[in-house]
Amino acid sequence: MRSTNEDSNKYVYDVRGLNLWYGDNQALIDINMGIEENEITAIIGPSGCGKSTFVKTLNRMIESIPIVRTEGEILYHGHDIFGSHMMVEELRTRVGMVFQKPNPFPKSIFENVVYGPKIHGVKDKKTLMEIAEQSLRGAALWDEVKDRMSENAYSLSGGQQQRLCIARTMAVSPEVILMDEPTSALDPVATMRIEELMEDLKKEYTVIIVTHNMQQAARISDKTAFFLSGELIEFDKTNKIFSNPHDKRTEDYITGRFG
Ligand SMILES: Nc1ncnc2c1ncn2[C@@H]1O[C@H](COP(=O)(O)OP(=O)(O)OP(=O)(O)O)[C@@H](O)[C@H]1O
Ligand SMILES: [Mg+2]
Numbered sequence: 436m437r438s439t440n441e442d443s444n445k446y447v448y449d450v451r452g453l454n455l456w457y458g459d460n461q462a463l464i465d466i467n468m469g470i471e472e473n474e475i476t477a478i479i480g481p482s483g484c485g486k487s488t489f490v491k492t493l494n495r496m497i498e499s500i501p502i503v504r505t506e507g508e509i510l511y512h513g514h515d516i517f518g519s520h521m522m523v524e525e526l527r528t529r530v531g532m533v534f535q536k537p538n539p540f541p542k543s544i545f546e547n548v549v550y551g552p553k554i555h556g557v558k559d560k561k562t563l564m565e566i567a568e569q570s571l572r573g574a575a576l577w578d579e580v581k582d583r584m585s586e587n588a589y590s591l592s593g594g595q596q597q598r599l600c601i602a603r604t605m606a607v608s609p610e611v612i613l614m615d616e617p618t619s620a621l622d623p624v625a626t627m628r629i630e631e632l633m634e635d636l637k638k639e640y641t642v643i644i645v646t647h648n649m650q651q652a653a654r655i656s657d658k659t660a661f662f663l664s665g666e667l668i669e670f671d672k673t674n675k676i677f678s679n680p681h682d683k684r685t686e687d688y689i690t691g692r693f694g
Contacts, residue, residue: 450509453505454507543584
């Protein structure tokens with residue numbers, strides 16, 4: 436599973452020997468994983484196996500928890516994200532994140548989408564409008580909100596709010612979008628809209644999505660990683676994982692024998 440140096444060039448992320456502890460409790464154990472460009476990677480596994488910990492490590496958001504300690508390397512385009520040259524702010528601009536619960540700001544729809552670009556110094560109103568429209572179209576929300584851009588984001592439904600959060604992430608043109616159970620708080624129709632959106636997203640982005648929903652992983656992802664108790668048990672093409680898994684534990688999990 437460990438990749439060689441030459442291989443690392445083809446990966447957006449090349450995770451090598453990653454271990455992570457919360458205090459004395461080890462939550463990730465020797466994770467090795469290469470994530471390729473313009474693919475959707477699904478992370479599955481039972482509650483507490485380390486899925487959220489893993490994705491939050493990829494943009495160093497995990498560091499907001501003081502008791503966390505890591506070992507190993509995560510190469511982002513060949514550069515160690517824990518290295519002293521890594522600019523965390525730049526990493527987080529290039530690697531956006533969407534959370535389980537939609538978390539719009541208590542501002543207008545427009546202000547939510549252009550929040551990132553404004554922070555990056557874009558002031559021109561016309562440019563901001565263009566970014567907003569493009570991002571909202573990308574998140575399949577434009578038609579529903581184009582006439583209500585100045586309304587508060589909280590006036591949107593949960594599914595719309597989640598698509599707004601995806602638009603807000605896209606507005607700074609990230610390369611990678613991390614999603615931690617983005618549809619678990621949504622109804623089936625809203626979930627389906629986000630799933631439809633995923634096909635489009637991967638044309639432009641590399642997407643890493645945590646999901647508890649096995650059908651969702653099977654439907655939308657190119658590769659699937661199965662975590663169990665902090666270990667990466669199996670990582671392969673999604674078809675393979677769901678039709679002919681290598682490891683008995685993967686098979687037990689996907690067939691619903693535990694978890
Ligand atoms: N802030 C924290 N402080 C201490 N331990 C934590 C913290 N966050 C997570 N853990 C522990 O790390 C392990 C992995 O948790 P994590 O949240 O990554 O699991 P998960 O796979 O995302 O689970 P779920 O499917 O329930 O979201 C668990 O044992 C959890 O108790
Ligand atoms: Mg989680």
